[in-house]
Amino acid sequence: MFGPRGLGGLYPSRVRHARRTFVIVNTDSAPARAPTPNVRDPDRRLSHLRALEAESIQIFREVVAELERPVMLYSIGKDSSVLVHLAQKAFAPAPLPFPLLHIDTTWKFRAMIEFRDRFAKDNALDLRVHTNHAALAEGASPFAWGSNKYTQVMKTHALLEALRAGGYDAAFGGARRDEERSRAKERVLSFRDRHGQWDPKNQRPELWNVFNGKIRKGESIRAFPLSNWTELDIWQYIWLEEIPIVPLYFAAPRPVVERDGALLMVDDERFPLERGETPRTEMVRFRTLGCYPLTGATRSTATTLPEIVREMIAATSSERQGRLIDQDEEASMEAKKREGYF
Amino acid sequence: MAAKSFPSSGADARTPAEVEWLRAQEKKELLRFVAIGSVDDGKSTLIGRLLHDAHGLYQDQLDAVRRASAKGGSTRGAGSTSEIDFSLFTDGLLAEREQGITIDVAYRYFSTDRRKFIIADTPGHVQYTRNMATGASTADVAIVLVDARLGVIAQTRRHAHIAALLGIPHVIACVNKMDLVDFDRARFDAIVGDLRALASRLGLEALHPLPVSALAGDNVVAPSARTPWWSGKTLLELLETLPVAHRDRAAPFRLPVQLVLRPGLDYRGFAGQIAAGTIARGDEIVALPSGKRTRVAGVDVGGREVDSASAPASVALRLADEIDVSRGDMLAHVDDAPRAASELEADLVWMSERALDGDRTYLLKHTTRTVRASLEVIHGTDPETLAPARAGTLSLNDIGRVRVSCRAPLFFDPYRTNRATGAFILIDSVTNDTVAAGMIADAARARPAEAPEPGAPTTGARTQVGAAERRERLGQTGVLAGVLAPSLEVARDLAFAIERELFDRGRVATVIEGASPEAAGAACARAGVIALVPTAGAAPALTVDGAVVASGDGGVEAVEATARRWATLLTDRALR
Known part of the structure; x- marks a missing residue:
């Protein structure tokens, strides 16, 4: 469940506790602080x-x-x-x-x-x-x-x-x-x-x-x-727990056409191409998956989970933007x- | 869990920096807060501002709201110039946007480097008290809004009262619209004085006042230059640093059993979410209600064994001995078990259009245990003064203290010491609606008269009349007295003499001779009490002096109806 990397230590362990020293991971530019009463016992708190x-x-x-x-x-x-x-x-x-x-x-x-x-x-x-x-x-x-x-x-x-x-x-x-x-x-x-x-x-x-x-x-x-x-929790958890997901979430060269501002993937021969439309290959991935004619791709180079998470943190649009069915009408x-x- | 033969690409490509980042995420805490305030307090604006300034909103969400603001989608949007109508971020339902009010609790999420936040945005109108209580039930922190122009008003008191009632450890009082009082320090200080008085009256543990302007963003995320006299933390800083309920982990261990996992003969796991405290392999535990003791053979989380686990982890415990434990039971450490009682005093927030009915029973769900219960109002609450007030019943959005009589005991802690094992909901068994939220104050006063007698059944149905009620009616409490003497003859002489003496003093007393329930019943009847003697092995019927006076179908569902009919018959007899 926690993989071979010893994440089992996230749950309090009375035995190991006594011998462990904690490293306070520095997430920003602030200097690492000495343990305060709040973080004295980080393993005791569920993240x-x-x-x-x-x-x-x-x-x-x-x-x-x-x-x-x-x-x-x-x-x-x-x-x-x-x-x-x-x-x-x-x-x-x-x-x-x-x-x-x-x-x-x-x-x-x-x-x-x-x-x-x-x-x-x-x-x-x-x-x-x-x-x-x-x-x-x-x-x-x-x-x-x-x-x-x-x-x-x-x-x-x-x-x-x-x-x-x-x-x-x-x-x-x-x-x-x-x-x-x-x-x-x-x-x-x-x-x-x-x-x-x-x-x-x-x-x-x-x-x-x-x-x-x-x-x-x-x-x-x-x-x-x-x-x-x-959405970010989901990605972090997938990463942490190594949960398998559909490869379409990772960026790869895929055949797409651009229609009404959305990138649609031409996934099979049922896709009716309009006059003058030719699928071109682009590096894209999907933030949500549904029916392929209703699901827009995003241009991305994220081919690994860490890259997806990084992209997520920097993202400026919500995942539903790629879903055409939600934008039909207000509410x-x-x-x-x-x-x-x- | 998921088969490893199926690689999720990228998972194995973790660099040390990435592992470290993931670890840091692992240290991030979860903080739930509730924003309580009314339509005009600017609560939705404050949350929208917090989300916006803390980058909890996406561009397309902003665009959608800009479109709606421009369309005048909310009546509140009108007049706010080119400003984004922040309230539109949280008012999600069509009816809410049409009417420009918040009807239901909305949940919002954002996170910073230190914490992930879950916001319950709750409506502030008096008629939505039930939603306010809903949002407040899980909150670590409450944000109460106060309009700087109006100060502490009845509504503020009501909101603070709910925060106190629901046991929220920290209350941040945002004195909002400071821009409309020119950031006047004296005005702020005066309001803080009123707030402190209110907090001490309500027993609110920690109050954190703060001058803000939600619309302009002063002291929401960044410190404001317009309040140079204020050196305290901003709203976000407070939210990032207030301690999250730690006391749950130091508290006595409680595990309400949700279900028993039994995939085969060699595994039996008692599954549940730890409501409080810590459990470790080898700990000695007691199962309630059976009272059986054993040791913890293993603590499993997600199918994997750990040495110990703390609240709020969801676990499965394996026990050393095969003792009978099922859903609704409670596991605790032997030396620190919860209280057990079927007569309770509790605070209720009534949430149904149909008022509390003292003549019927409700389903009471407490942790994972559901029992039938009847209610008796002790007092209501004056919505203006918050003082206890006489009340015959509780109606929608009323708050009051009740006596709860359960058909089976609950294993609980008072709500003020443990929210998880002190809380319950009431369900209308006809409509299935959730009609009330309950917070257990404590067991109702003890009733010596109802201590089980030697040889009397100790399980199953039991009296629904409380000791206090009987005392009020009869002016006395029951006493079980043995009258002993060298010979039975002398003992009887003595007993009948005492009975006469007591009767003359205005007390109700009777002498019981013989071991059978019938003999005891006859004695009670002589004493002027309607004595009811349950007898098995016959078709449902009611007899008086040995003669059948009524019969019934006796089905479980019919018990209440039959009881009412037969009580009327017996009343007629007793008053003849």
Whole structure:
């Protein structure tokens, strides 16, 4: 878990404690200070990442204890990788007590699907994949239908359909409150009525870490163990814990076209090139992953985690900028979430 | 955890400098703070300013807010010239932007080199007290805003009261809009005087006053040139240096068990998040409620063994002996166990449109334990003076002291000493809504009359009538007296004589002869008490003097309804 580098020492160790000397790492230009009472015993304090980890594990365990049929929404992205990792920690040495559900629109990057299948196999995960085949047969595509309707049908409807079919009364998701304004208001355990809808004005108060998981038949809970993580926390944790992620997060030469200010990757032959458009190869990476026609790349040379983290710290735009579905209208996420989107 | 055969590229390319940087991140602490204030106090502006100046905002977020500000998306945005309307950063819901108010708690994040911050931005209107309490429940620090022009007003008192009630260790009082009083030192000092008086009355441990202008940024991140008379820290400096709740780690060890991990026959781990203190391999622990003792055979974090772990780590403990422990139980060190009681006194913040109903039961969730409980209001709180006030019930956003009668004991510490094991929520078992937040003051006064008698059942259902209530009704407390003499004949003579003597003095007393519950019941009935004798092995029915007077289905759900019906029957009999 902590790798071979001895990070196990982050948890207080009574035995080792007596013999260890601490080095106060100098993060800025200020001179290293002598230990003050506050830092006299740094190992006694859980760092912010360990505190977040402990909080997420508590949420996983609480939902599994209080609800009957949980499932984890698995989207293949970095947040999903972290979510799976935390769930494994929550129930180790037991296997995950719930299946993973991937809503496959069939428009994901090919590299994502390869990663998904290998990740599930390597980790012995019970992965279930659901696609809205009826809509596909009607020709649903982000190009033909526009991102709003496409998302509603291929993601929101497909999700609700899969949750109903599986009889799931709780679904874990990797959403973080720092992603978007309406998410900032959402509870860790977010109540959904029997139609999967969210009522932002009538949320259950949520105090301390005492969660109310009571529901009636047909109602459900969406649980967000990563609520208090930020994008930077996620990257630091991936680095610290050596969590596998889709290679698309790292910069590489990829075929892209520029459209409405966004760099879109031409991932397969379904990408309808407009007159005069020719894909050109650029060094790009992705900050978030979704359906490739709706996910903008950023120009980057970051090919390692440290470089990504460095880039993150210097970043001036939020990751959602690369997501075309959020910019359709003011508060579009809130509207989608009310309908049942994650 | 994740299979290592699947390399995450770049992870192995750590240079010493990078490892050091990562280590530094590992030392970064987490601080949660809550900003409490009302629409006009400039609270959202202050948070927006803090995020902006501490670079907690991205360019596209700024652009989106600039667009919305220009569109007049918020009524508060109007009039603020070319300024960015900082409140738009935190007011996330459509209704909030339409109405220009904050309705619900919003969470925001930023970090500096020293700390990561989680901000709970809470609405300040009286009608949103419940959201304020929500945001305050996990906070290490509260920022309370005071308008420099208005000084300490009723609303300030209310906000400070909630901060004190929710046990927030530090309160930063931002005296805001100092630019509108020309950064007048005398004005600031006068307000600080009022704040200190308020803090000492509320028992707030640490109060840190600060002159700011959220709109202009004075003393928010950088020291202001316009307050040369102020040499204290800026808001950000305070947030970076105030100590984070350390006392949890020195506190007695508490682990509420969330679930039992049992992947196979050779592993049994009791999983939970340490609520307080430290646990190490070899420690002797007690499991509650069973009272069984054993030693810790291993402490596992994320499937890996560690020597010891402290709050708030999530762990799984392996125990040396196979003792019965399940969800809802509490593990503690043998020499420092929590209190156990089913009758409690607690402070409540009522959060439901439906007022507290003393005639029904609620579900009470305390740590990982959920029990049924009934409530009795001891007193409410006057919203103006914050003094205890007579109240028959508690309505939405009311704060009051109640007596809580639980159907099973809770293992707790008073909230003021341990927030995690002193807090609970109340759930309406019909609507499933969370209707109240509770902070345990202590066990209710002891009831000697209810000490379990020899041979009486000690588990399961128990009386729901408190000793204090009985005393109030009867004007006395129960006493169990043995009357001993060389022969039974002499003992009976003596007992009946005492009974007469007590009756003449106005006391309720009775002589109980024979070992059966029926005999004891007959004696109580003679004494003028309605005696109820539970008997197993029959269909649900109520008898009086051996004759059936009513029958019921006796299902668990029907208990309360049946109890009401039969109580009416018995009242009729008793008053005949």
